[in-house]
Amino acid sequence: MALAQPESDSSERRVAPRTRIFKRAQILFNNRYSTVDCIVRNISATGALLTIDGSVPLPKHFEFRMGDDEAIRSAKLVYRRELFAGIHFLDVAHDGEETVSVVPHAASMAGLVAQAESEEGLRLFAKPLPISIASRLPWHRG
Secondary structure, eight states, X not given: OOOOOOOOGGGOXXXXXXXEEEEEEEEEETTTTEEEEEEEEEEOSSEEEEEOOTTSOOOSEEEEEETTOSOOEEEEEEEEETTEXXXXXXXXXXXXXXXXXXXXXXXXXXXXXXXXXXXXXXXXXXXXOOHHHHTTSTTOOO
């Protein structure tokens, strides 16, 4: 029985070259209340190959953090085969250039955030929580 030969370079569909790596990472979803540990097998500017427990369900869109980095990247699940999952980073510009940003945790924000476009760019405005929600918080005095 002969070993399978690697495919020729013409069959490669990836946009960016991959780098082999063996580093722990986390998949964050459900407003970061749910986390799944995984191992990054290879990574590029546009995506990564993860090793993950086959019995763990993954959402189609989630956040991804590698190691102890504070940088959290938005990602989507491209494929899932047993222990492997291929992901694509959503914060990659069309020219392949990364635009990594730190995304704040929703629970750590003081209130709901409304976004408004302006000439300078994106502006964030804090809004108080509705009374129906705020009255149920343990520190609410009402």
